[in-house]
Amino acid sequence: MPLDLFIQQLVNALSLGGIYALLALGLAVVFSIIRLINFAHGEIMTVGGYGVFFSLLLGWPIPAAIIVGVSMSIIAAVAMERLAFRAMKGASVVSLLITSFAISEILKVLFQNGISARPKPIALPSELSGSYEVGGIVIGVIPTLSIAITLISLTVLTAFLRRTTTGLAMRAAAEDFDMVRLLGVRAGGVVAAAFALSGLLAGIAAVIWTAQRGSVDPLMGFFPVLKAFIATVLGGLGSLSGAVLGGFVVGAIEVFSQAFLPESLSPYRDAIVLGSVILILLVRPEGLIPPARVDRS
Amino acid sequence: MNQAENAFLEAESRRAEAVAQTLLLVALVVGITVALSLIMGRAGERIATQLCISIAAIVSLAVFSGNSGIVSFGHAAFMGLGAYLSGILTMPAAIQGSALPNLPAFLADYELGLFASLAVVALFGAAVALLIGLPIARLNGASATIATLGILIIVHSVLVGTRDITRGSQTFFGVPRVTTLEVALGAAIVFICLARLYRESRYGLMLRAVRDNEPAAVAMGIEPRRARLIAWVASGALATVAGALYGHMLGAFSPRDFYFALTFSMVAMLVVGGMLTVSGAVVGVIVVTLLQDSVRQIEGGFALGPIEVPQIFGLTTATLGIVILLVIWLRPRGLLGYREASLPFLERLAAQAMSRLGSLVPLGRGRASVETDADLDHSRDGVSIKGLTKHFKGLTAVDEASFSVPAGKVTGLIGPNGAGKSTIVNLMTGQLPASAGAVRLGSVDLLDLPAYRIAHLGVARTFQNNRLFEDLTVYENVLVPALAIGASRQEAAQLVAHELNALDLLDVAHDRAGSLPYGARKRLEIARCLALRPILLVLDEPAAGMNPEETADLAERLARLGHEHGYATLLIDHDLGFVNRLSSSIVVVNRGRVIAIGTPEQIQTNPDVIEAYIGTGRARSEEPEPVPLSPSITLTAKGETP
Structure with a gap:
């Protein structure tokens, strides 16, 4: 394999994997605390995409559009927790899952009727869509920015989870929510913070995804989040570091299988990606980095 | 009335109940089909055909999801595989050529003809399900659900990709439309009966036990992976057949017809009625189908008096979403809850009919007798534990523990909180892997075996915090272990009746275990253990939370049962009066080590024991006084407040 091609694909893998990692981490933060597999996470991301779209439509500058997009994702996530999941305290994993599934479907219908079923193009300034050359290797500006933004977000988030009280409470809750409650941490606060965090991550993913695709549509978040689900299971459902690793692995398998497998196999791209993940799970059913969890007998 | 008769009647009435419930469902489906065709003519027949096919599909899904508690998003994929395969197998050669x-x-x-094709499709579905099921059965609930989502996407992309076989994303046409209303209705009825048979079979019951409480199911001798895999394969094969019938109803379709939209409406149908029962699945299909059809009428826009309501894209989907939310918020277990729909008079009718047929149909044809391990003849000596050790990260929870639990006697295991008592139990019964040591039952070292095999050898345990199969009846809770160790239906029925009687649970036999009061829950756990025909019974705090009268009653029962069955008992409890009263010898552990073994009298005067419980000051006194251990006093470790 020629080195320059490999490096280009590596950049693509990191930028796609980064998006999956952000989404998977958001899913994992929520799952680890209230055991919700949030199907509507994709719609939280879509809301962010529309936030960017409408801001640009109003002629606002790009930084403002980004801030609006990310904020709308956070608001959507927190509102979802408030309106749908807070009342379901103690519900089973299945009930929570199905609720989020229903919400996801309803939101998609709302987007289709309220905005448009078709993709809405987003005009980006030309300097963003260009590319640059390093040692003879051509690399896109947007993938580079994506990787940078992903890495900065993950670093800041790690610091937040390690250094702040809320972060510590969330990490503790991920391992043993009951104990955290007994220790007097406000449970509602931790859950709301988890949703806000997942919204923030989905919002960042939305901004990057929108920039890469150049358009927004009602299903924008749905399909990447499906991959992110798979990533969380691959990493070890409920494990935060596992989710990030799983995201990058899924992204890498997807990009490299597309780049280096024969053309005739390209319709099977998703089958190959997911099939490989399931094969890995056959060997490691607990995931790559199994979550630490307290189970009292 | 004697025990055998009692058991027979109980099993008969359970069968009559199941038959009556199945009949009711069949009558409901036939009734709705007839009503739709009579009232609405051709359109009604079309709706009824669709309804019956959906029932077949959802009942297939419920075979796995209802009994395992794991929602599957992959069943639409099985349906797609069935539709395409059967389409290809039955297509006239001329059409196939073009x-x-x-x-x-x-x-x-x-x-092929329809039925020959369905047979091939069923085999194919089972084979695919087995292949997919091997990794999925290893995953825990939530991960398994997501993996089934992966299956859906994989199959979809394969259907789109294999253009030579499926025409890719283009419409696949030329499939004979042979799913008539009669075929569909027949399929719905057959599927309902199969699903009920599976649900009441030993595998269905065992899987429902796993669903309700996996660790307890394992401790009762069930291997969860195997139970899940059996259901998955059966369910996958059924769904593939249902999909084939669906394809023969449509005549032309594309991979899109077997993707998220179908998955969503399948999940809606499953959840609205309630996924715990077959009746729930059927009722869910009826409600959702009728709702979908009504909403579709107005989806394309309609006039509401003077107001023109425009076309609303996806109104059906949104309505379904809202219905799901309402059902989950208001009735989390679905419209029907955890009970199969039933009518008392139908049950009486079925019971009468069956008592007439009773002599013709023998009750249950299970294996001849409970499997016996030749090695177990040595187990009359009880169980001996040698050098049992468990390290957790940096902590040695159990340190070289050695003691024996002789047959026919009660051995007490006491120690302050955190001494390692429950860890010892979890090691002995295979819930936790040991770091070193041996637990010998006859010539077998239990530590070499997985937990469910240990149960098969006759090691039964209760759990400190009471792990019942909450959504099963009291009767079924005890039936599960009896069937898990391979008893025939008849033997199991007798065993269950006997143990329920011994623990005073016959009156509540048909109640849901989750609805029992505390004392009865504790007794049910013991009854469940006895149905394993234990050689060793491990009781982890059976008297915790009981008042003195209940404790005394329990002590009396345990003494009697132990005498009757002759098993070895290992008894853990904080109520030392209770332990003293029952035990012939007592093992004391502290900080993972065995610090004393002896008769209750010896233990009460042992200075090390007193030190462990009370603290050094007291133990150093010249003459160690016996610690007053009355039933009402529970000793706690030093530094703790009782």
């Missing part, structure tokens, strides 16, 4: 010119030769020109 529609699928590049079809590989091994698939071409079969022109």
